[in-house]
Amino acid sequence: MKKFLKWFLSLDRRIIYALLAIAVIVPILIPLNVRVYPTPEVTGVFDTIENLPEGSNIMLSVDYDPASMPELYPMMKAIMQHVINKRHKLFILALWPLGTGLVTQAISELKEVPGNEWWTEGEDYVFLGYKPGTTLVIMGVGQSIRDTFVKDYTGKPLDTMPIMQGVDKLKQMDYLVMLEAGIAGDYWIVYGTEVHDVPVGAGVTAVMAPQYYPYLQANQVNGIIGGLKGAAEYEALMDFKGKASRAMDAQATVHSLVFLAIILANVFTVWLRALERKERAGGVG
Amino acid sequence: MNVVFALLLQQELPSGFLAGMQKFFGSPSMTTIGIWIAAGFTLAMFSFIFGDNPLFKLGQHLYLGLSAAWIMALTWFNLIKPNFVYRLIPFLDPKYGQAGATPFDPWVIIPAIMGMFIILRIIRPIAWLSRITFAFYIGGATGIAIPKVINGLLLPQFYSTINRIDVLPSNASEIVLLINSLILLVGALTVLVYFFFSVEHRGVIGRFARVGIYFLMIAFGASFGYTIMARVSLLIGRMQFLLIDWLHLNKIFPGAG
Numbered sequence: 114m115k116k117f118l119k120w121f122l123s124l125d126r127r128i129i130y131a132l133l134a135i136a137v138i139v140p141i142l143i144p145l146n147v148r149v150y151p152t153p154e155v156t157g158v159f160d161t162i163e164n165l166p167e168g169s170n171i172m173l174s175v176d177y178d179p180a181s182m183p184e185l186y187p188m189m190k191a192i193m194q195h196v197i198n199k200r201h202k203l204f205i206l207a208l209w210p211l212g213t214g215l216v217t218q219a220i221s222e223l224k225e226v227p228g229n230e231w232w233t234e235g236e237d238y239v240f241l242g243y244k245p246g247t248t249l250v251i252m253g254v255g256q257s258i259r260d261t262f263v264k265d266y267t268g269k270p271l272d273t274m275p276i277m278q279g280v281d282k283l284k285q286m287d288y289l290v291m292l293e294a295g296i297a298g299d300y301w302i303v304y305g306t307e308v309h310d311v312p313v314g315a316g317v318t319a320v321m322a323p324q325y326y327p328y329l330q331a332n333q334v335n336g337i338i339g340g341l342k343g344a345a346e347y348e349a350l351m352d353f354k355g356k357a358s359r360a361m362d363a364q365a366t367v368h369s370l371v372f373l374a375i376i377l378a379n380v381f382t383v384w385l386r387a388l389e390r391k392e393r394a395g396g397v398g
Numbered sequence: 399m400n401v402v403f404a405l406l407l408q409q410e411l412p413s414g415f416l417a418g419m420q421k422f423f424g425s426p427s428m429t430t431i432g433i434w435i436a437a438g439f440t441l442a443m444f445s446f447i448f449g450d451n452p453l454f455k456l457g458q459h460l461y462l463g464l465s466a467a468w469i470m471a472l473t474w475f476n477l478i479k480p481n482f483v484y485r486l487i488p489f490l491d492p493k494y495g496q497a498g499a500t501p502f503d504p505w506v507i508i509p510a511i512m513g514m515f516i517i518l519r520i521i522r523p524i525a526w527l528s529r530i531t532f533a534f535y536i537g538g539a540t541g542i543a544i545p546k547v548i549n550g551l552l553l554p555q556f557y558s559t560i561n562r563i564d565v566l567p568s569n570a571s572e573i574v575l576l577i578n579s580l581i582l583l584v585g586a587l588t589v590l591v592y593f594f595f596s597v598e599h600r601g602v603i604g605r606f607a608r609v610g611i612y613f614l615m616i617a618f619g620a621s622f623g624y625t626i627m628a629r630v631s632l633l634i635g636r637m638q639f640l641l642i643d644w645l646h647l648n649k650i651f652p653g654a655g
Binding site for chain 2: 127130133134137138141142143144178182183184210211213214242243244245248252263264266270272273299302303304307308318319320322323327330331332333339340341342356359360363364367368371
């Protein structure tokens with residue numbers, strides 16, 4: 114028994130990786146259709162967008178890069194589709210340079226979705242692009258969007274766009290959704306939403322989600338969409354099965370595997386120590 | 399590929415050239431080639447399981463190189479050109495003389511010079527010039543940050559920690575809120591005590607610090623759990639790409655995704 118316990122506790126990490134790969138691949142190919150139950154944190158963001166009157170101004174800050182794409186991209190697409198469904202005006206900006214490519218990709222994919230044909234650049238949405246100097250950009254948007262960005266991502270002057278008529282400041286936004294893989298979200302709260310009193314929801318990577326709960330507790334954000342699970346919850350609220358929802362089968366399987374591994378490793382460690390103690394006691398006796 | 403065109407559109411290139419490029423890169427065969435390249439590099443990244451190897455290094459270096467090149471191109475076309483070059487030399491602006499052209503603005507030379515000072519750090523005899531920029535930057539940032547952080551972060555967080563503890567609960571949900579607030583308050587205070595190293599952690603202080611450690615362990619545990627979830631999500635994302643987008647296994651396994 115002792116030999117088995119020792120073997121198990123010093124298992125080659127590649128065996129664990131192989132088990133992990135199986136736990137991911139099998140549910141992707143053979144779906145288990147795990148149900149996703151939306152949490153109040155995600156519902157907070159969804160309900161705000163849902164309950165705003167048609168044509169409200171929503172700002173989306175894309176502050177992540179392809180390294181966080183599996184978590185935040187499905188979330189971004191779900192939110193953008195929700196905004197399209199509710200016929201709100203969408204103002205997108207990126208505080209991370211590599212986020213720009215993800216925005217243009219999402220826009221072109223969403224335009225191909227049947228029913229979204231009416232969604233027009235400059236009228237229903239504008240992509241302001243990227244500017245460096247996170248805090249300065251946030252403060253600039255608080256003062257004047259036009260002065261901060263001047264032109265949109267493709268070089269069209271903002272002044273000529275119907276969507277920009279009568280809109281120039283952060284405080285004119287009815288809701289801000291920030292998609293965060295770094296510290297920009299803290300800056301949005303400190304330099305943007307707290308100063309201009311704009312309601313804000315946070316879509317964040319799972320790693321960052323615990324950091325945002327104090328903001329939720331203090332009502333500084335009204336909702337958190339945390340990681341791929343949060344994105345799946347958002348999709349569930351929209352009654353749509355996207356990439357995030359489909360990934361939940363694999364996520365549940367892997368979590369079960371990790372859970373089992375932690376329990377077994379702890380039980381076997383205690384067991385091995387007990388056996389060794391017993392052996393030592395027998396030897397002394 | 400749309401991204402490439404968005405960047406190219408910044409330039410006054412012949413429209414026929416752009417349309418041709420768009421057609422070429424947007425074609426199904428180019429998309430397929432792109433997916434195969436991405437799949438190859440994904441496998442190269444996974445090869446690290448068997449230790450450091452040239453394939454992994456190639457993928458890593460290409461990713462970093464491409465990211466740097468992307469940021470550089472974006473910065474040049476979207477920032478330096480319209481905000482510096484065109485403002486200082488307006489006739490370089492393709493819209494020069496037309497409505498919407500960038501106006502002449504000589505003041506941009508000041509931030510440009512201060513930016514150059516930072517680069518001068520690599521030349522030892524004049525590296526001290528960078529201190530001017532850093533002093534200006536740090537001084538300005540601190541001046542802006544202090545009042546905003548106090549008003550936007552410190553006070554709201556402080557208030558939310560002590561909120562509700564002075565209200566007598568009248569129903570079950572308010573009792574739960576009160577208990578929650580008390581736990582938060584005890585957690586915040588005991589963790590602060592733990593990080594207060596000017597007093598030896600013995601006696602009452604030691605016991606408070608001990609409770610603080612439990613709160614910290616719970617916080618780290620939650621963080622660790624979320625981190626595992628995040629890393630698994632990244633793996634799932636890549637696997638979905640390999641199995642569905644690349645290998646099209648959804649044609650063999652109906653409902654796969």
